[in-house]
Amino acid sequence: MELGRRVLKQQEAAYEKEEDQYAEEMERLETLPKAFEEDTWTWEDLEWIVRWKMTGSPFVGKVLDDFNSNDETFVTSQIEKSVAASSPGEKLSYLIEISGVAERMGSAFLLFMNPDRFTVLDWKAWSVLHESGYLPDEMPDDPSVDDYLVYLGSCWAIANEYDVSLRTLDMALWALGGDE
Incomplete structure (x- = not known):
């Protein structure tokens, strides 16, 4: 799966449609x-x-x-x-x-x-990053603080690369992760 600004923005919109608690x-x-x-x-x-x-x-x-x-x-x-x-x-x-x-x-x-600085560690999002080559390993069953820091660093880099907010990236990755 290839990520890009357009894909991330489209998936952010998909998240809005799928997430029942979006407004709150x-x-x-x-x-x-x-x-x-x-x-x-x-x-x-x-x-x-x-x-x-x-x-x-x-x-x-x-x-x-x-x-x-x-x-x-x-x-x-x-x-x-x-x-x-x-x-x-x-x-x-x-x-x-x-x-x-x-x-x-x-x-x-x-x-x-602080939504401008942090994102949510989620197995669906991690899987997308792993499948896209941004993270070398699958998410551990019990991720550590260090695992979160690796994940967060990848998210910062991707958000910067595609000029999107961390929240946009987070919502897009969640939507791309599907229902599994």
Whole structure:
């Protein structure tokens, strides 16, 4: 599969048509970065991110239960540390200390913290990048922070190469990944 600006823009439109939560996602992408920056986010915002990332998964209830078992003070502290951290790896490392938040979920939190800098680690998107030759290996079953950094670096390079936003790239890769 060959990627290009035209393909990515077409697939971004396909994502909009396929994704039931598209309107709310766009609204949250507008409001949540400021909420995280100003420390005005709510627990409901965090639960929404978990549900959004787990859309269609039979495990959403289990992950939400794990997430909701966290002490709110601890979660607040981890999010504050993540927002303040300078490196992507450090930001993600703080988030994955929260129960129910592994690397893929943490990347969703990062997206809503700063959609201009972060993208979501997703097996569908990773598969497209692997099949297109941008990533040498298939996504590991349990990706690490380092795996996310490799993925994110590839996404930054591709977005720059085709002059699209990370969010456009992310939506296009998800749509190109199909329903498998």
